[in-house]
Amino acid sequence: MKVKVLSRNPDDFVRETKYDIQRVPRNYDPVLNPFEVGREYTRALNATKLERVFAKPFLTSLDGHRDGVNCMAKHPKSLSTLLSGACDGEVKVWDLTRRECVRTIQAHEGFVRGMVVRFCGTSFFTVGDDRTIKQWNMEAPGYGQEEEPLSTILGKTVFTGIDHHQSDAVYVTCGQQVDVWDEQRSSPVRSFSWGDASFSSVRFNPVETEILASCATDRSIVLYDMRDAAPLKKLIMSMNSNTLCWNPMEAFYFTAANEDYNLYTYDMRHLDKPVTVHMDHVSAALDVDYSPTGREFVSSSFDKTVRIFAKDSGTSREIYHTKRMQHVICVKWSADNKYILSGSDEMNIRLWKANAAEKLGKLAPREREAVNYNEKLKEKFQHHPKIRRIAKHRHLPKPVYNQAKELKFMKESRRRKEMNVRKHSKPGSVPVVSEKQKHVVAVVK
Template identity: 60%
Template sequence: MKIKVLSRNPDDYIRETKKDIHRVPRNYDPNLHPFETPREYTRAVNAVKLEKVFSKPFIGDLDGHKDVVECMCKHPTQLSHILSGAGDGEVKLWDLPRRKCVRSINAHDGFVRGICFNPSGEYFFTCGSDKVIKQWSMDGPGAGEEEEPMNTILSKNVFHSIDHHWQNNTFATCSDTVDVWDETRAEPVRSYQWGVDSIYTIKYNPIETHLLAGTADDRSIIMYDTRGSVPLRRVRMKLKSNAIAWNPMEAYMFTVASEDYNLYSFDARYLDKPTTIHQSHVAAVMDVDYSPTGKEFVSGSYDKTLRIFAVGSQFSREVYHTRRMQIVQCVRWSHDDRYLLSGSDEMNLRLWKARAAEKIGRMKPREKEAMRYNDKLKEKFAQHPQVKRIAKYRHVPKRIMAARKEHTTIRSSQKRKYVYVFWGIYRKQSRLIIGAPYVCYLARYSEICVDRLERSSLDVQIGALF
């Protein structure tokens, strides 16, 4: 007869010295791990609560400007540098890791309207309301020397914005006309005009690099191909657009920040209606910038908040605000996809995390593992009411709460009215199609923002570009 009884040698299970780590034998037999799902659920709830605890998105502010921060520009090759221009004509170069201003230039009389780097980041251009474009070297002046521009171009018009081509040495400015300049020449290579109104912002497409998009004072968004002599097409909105940003990953997608509190994402090939209307702001949207991944974008608004939207989602996933931050004039998403920058009316630049609960700095492997596990759990149980509620909740100031409530009422009443009108028409025609009014409402709503689409004689097919 053979008999064996369980007999463990404690030395196999207890650490040898106090400096060792504890031994943790594992056995993955499901019978030893009961309540797998409820425990995972509890962990998911804890994880989403902890995310809330750790979400402190504000990193710091950069103060030093003496007037409203008007514009910002990221350095194309260095993460640590950013330029900002203010209402008093001052341009500042900031070192972000040290949170210090490393260079100040009194560039213009009056507002600095736009800044842009050349693709290599060796020099940059500024334009102002004093009708001057200036080119500055990134190498500052020597000790005791004064700041001198490398080049100065005088013009007859007040400039509103400037943007550099992503590859070659041309740049575009906008004033009453859109001008394309060669860096080496004092006169524009090309000028475009459509109507009499001035153009507010202008942006080069990062992929289809000849394509330019601008927003004009007459509520329109205009497309230009810099190889052609006339603009391609324009779409007129119900209200003015304040800023425009191209999706860096999908060449044909762009988003405009509109005066009507919304942002509109368009497919450049089909401009007759936007693909998505982003609706969370409660005042005019001032600026918009895409993340380098092309999956999200940030917007700054007159309602003194920043919001982050996922591409294709109607509502924002995140809202940032502080008590001291006033109207946000410009926003930028850093090239490493981790930080946001905002410039606002009270003369400060602010640095934010793109993901509010993300830990900055190095993490131990175990910590990383735990984070990843928690993220997966949150994803798995995202639709559970308790998890969803906690994940969705954002504390916003009272005024925004109130405004949001008001807008919700307005929107629902508009919708109701529209449905009633449609219902009435259908009743007269005695054709009842269930659900039709709502579908029609949605179709109509996406058209609400677009007034008219016009094409120029040269607009063959913008789609052919892509």
């Protein structure tokens, strides 16, 4: 009797390791794998549970300021450099790799209201309550030399914000009016104003670099074009906006942090209603900053929390808080999309992971494959009730939890009252107004 024997080369299916892990060939035919969905669901459930177990977003705090941190600025060329300004006029330059302060400057008398690094990274500008704009060298002075600004401009009123052009030697400030400055001149080359209101913040569009947007104290958001002599549009809302940030990947979109606890994403071409209303904070939203991918943004609030929103989601995917953190005044998303920095009024700057459960450091190839596989499984089963509940659950501070419950009750009461009024009124006399349209008062051109 003749028998044919299968023979295989061991090098094809045995790995060169001390454990000799054998490579098992798999057939992915669904007919031969009838329990595949059940196995994948179990793996997705375990991956979701482990993600919440290993979610430890807080990395470190940067101590050194003697007053509340009022503003921060990112370096456009260096990931490890951060600048922060405090309420006592002090500016600090931090090395995030070593987690220490490398330079301290007494820049202003009173609050440091705003700061920005020049597009080439060689110098930075600060504005403060002493009505001055100062330009500083990014490199520290030599041994024995005094710290002096490169240039100082004395204004007529207090400056409340500053931003720099992406590629030109032009910067913009705001206060009683919005001023556009050339770095070589001591007077503004163009000034914009609309009414008697003052301005709290101003931002250049990072894509359409000639476009500006500012938040004013008369509850408005004003758009400008530097090539025009007058402002373009004015959006009036029901409450003040504290600051705004442009989407770095989509030139038409910006997000404003408002006093009514919400954040609003607008399309600058259609200001009659916001694209999305982001509604999870329980106190005034103070600052907002986009991720470099433009898919998410981070916001800080007077409720002592930091939240991360998807650009098209009305609820946050993450909330960061600690027992000692007080009102979070400013927040920044790092240029490598991995970290978030928050400055609060108890003199601390905190460093967080943008993805709370992400493992930092270099991953082995098999570990990277396992992480990618688990991410795909969680995405596949994300709408299953049990997995969705575990993935969305967050422990909240007791005051935030109680206030969120109270706000939910108040909103439901207003909705029920409106329905009762509409039911007992003449048909059409009480129109249905969507949540997006409730907060826009007018758009003026």
